[in-house]
Amino acid sequence: MEVFEAVAQSKRREILKLLSGRELSAGEIASRFAVTQPAISQHLKVLKDVGLLSERREGTKRMLSVRAEGLAELHDFLAEVLPSRLDRLKEVAEKEERVKRDGRRAKQN
Amino acid sequence: MEVFEAVAQSKRREILKLLSGRELSAGEIASRFAVTQPAISQHLKVLKDVGLLSERREGTKRMLSVRAEGLAELHDFLAEVLPSRLDRLKEVAEKEERVKRDGRRAKQN
DNA sequence: AGCTTATATAAGCCTATGCTAACCTAGCAG
DNA sequence: CTGCTAGGTTAGCATAGGCTTATATAAGCT
Numbered sequence: 001m002e003v004f005e006a007v008a009q010s011k012r013r014e015i016l017k018l019l020s021g022r023e024l025s026a027g028e029i030a031s032r033f034a035v036t037q038p039a040i041s042q043h044l045k046v047l048k049d050v051g052l053l054s055e056r057r058e059g060t061k062r063m064l065s066v067r068a069e070g071l072a073e074l075h076d077f078l079a080e081v082l083p084s085r086l087d088r089l090k091e092v093a094e095k096e097e098r099v100k101r102d103g104r105r106a107k108q109n
Numbered sequence: 110m111e112v113f114e115a116v117a118q119s120k121r122r123e124i125l126k127l128l129s130g131r132e133l134s135a136g137e138i139a140s141r142f143a144v145t146q147p148a149i150s151q152h153l154k155v156l157k158d159v160g161l162l163s164e165r166r167e168g169t170k171r172m173l174s175v176r177a178e179g180l181a182e183l184h185d186f187l188a189e190v191l192p193s194r195l196d197r198l199k200e201v202a203e204k205e206e207r208v209k210r211d212g213r214r215a216k217q218n
Numbered sequence: 219a220g221c222t223t224a225t226a227t228a229a230g231c232c233t234a235t236g237c238t239a240a241c242c243t244a245g246c247a248g
Numbered sequence: 249c250t251g252c253t254a255g256g257t258t259a260g261c262a263t264a265g266g267c268t269t270a271t272a273t274a275a276g277c278t
Contacts, residue, residue: 007113007186020190026255135226144266169225169275219278236264247251
């Protein structure tokens with residue numbers, strides 16, 4: 001499996017977000033989801049296999065964290081499809097977010 | 110289907126890359142792939158449905174182009190997972206690219 | 219209207235993937 | 249060594265998704 005397929009699944013994206021800027025054990029991650037522990041274990045395996053997570057063992061626990069380099073491919077893709085417009089994307093994203101939150105009140109900007 | 114699933118497939122990513130910075134007709138796109146036209150038509154539908162492509166009709170042709178805003182979600186995700194490290198990702202990506210191209214010769218940098 | 223070109227839609231097949239239940243393994247405490 | 253805790257592995261099922269063939273639709277031409 002490749003990176004794009006790995007992040008295609010919302011649970012795996014949630015896992016990455018959970019691990020944003022910190023380390024968590026496999027069990028701590030699993031406990032935040034409604035599915036069974038093996039399901040999460042399988043997701044973690046996928047994420048490790050494609051290089052999006054790294055693992056450090058601590059006793060019987062496995063501490064997971066994000067491997068930033070693994071996401072480079074995603075960033076690369078954006079850059080390829082939107083040459084030199086990447087910088088503007090953030091604003092667009094924020095605007096859409098705002099619109100969504102405000103419930104499409106009025107386009108007064 | 111959602112944006113992340115849409116770009117999970119390499120053919121759909123190829124389509125987006127083909128359309129980077131230009132417009133092409135559905136047929137022109139289909140002709141660049143080994144699969145049948147219906148297969149590409151189905152991919153185009155997916156990409157339109159998730160907001161990654163927009164379509165303009167010209168006679169019997171349908172001209173496709175990338176909808177930059179559709180990719181905002183991807184960019185957003187990167188930003189969420191890698192807060193304030195996004196700027197560095199580009200360098201990382203380029204380095205990995207270079208390494209791959211040079212066939213892992215030597216890490217002389 | 220009938221023909222052609224461009225593209226979409228439908229049905230069916232096949233494979234990939236996500237989930238669960240059941241089981242296996244490793245580390246550590248006693 | 250026993251047992252507990254953390255977590256990985258396997259088998260089997262169900263659904264989703266990509267592909268092909270066949271067919272439909274739409275616009276333009278004559």
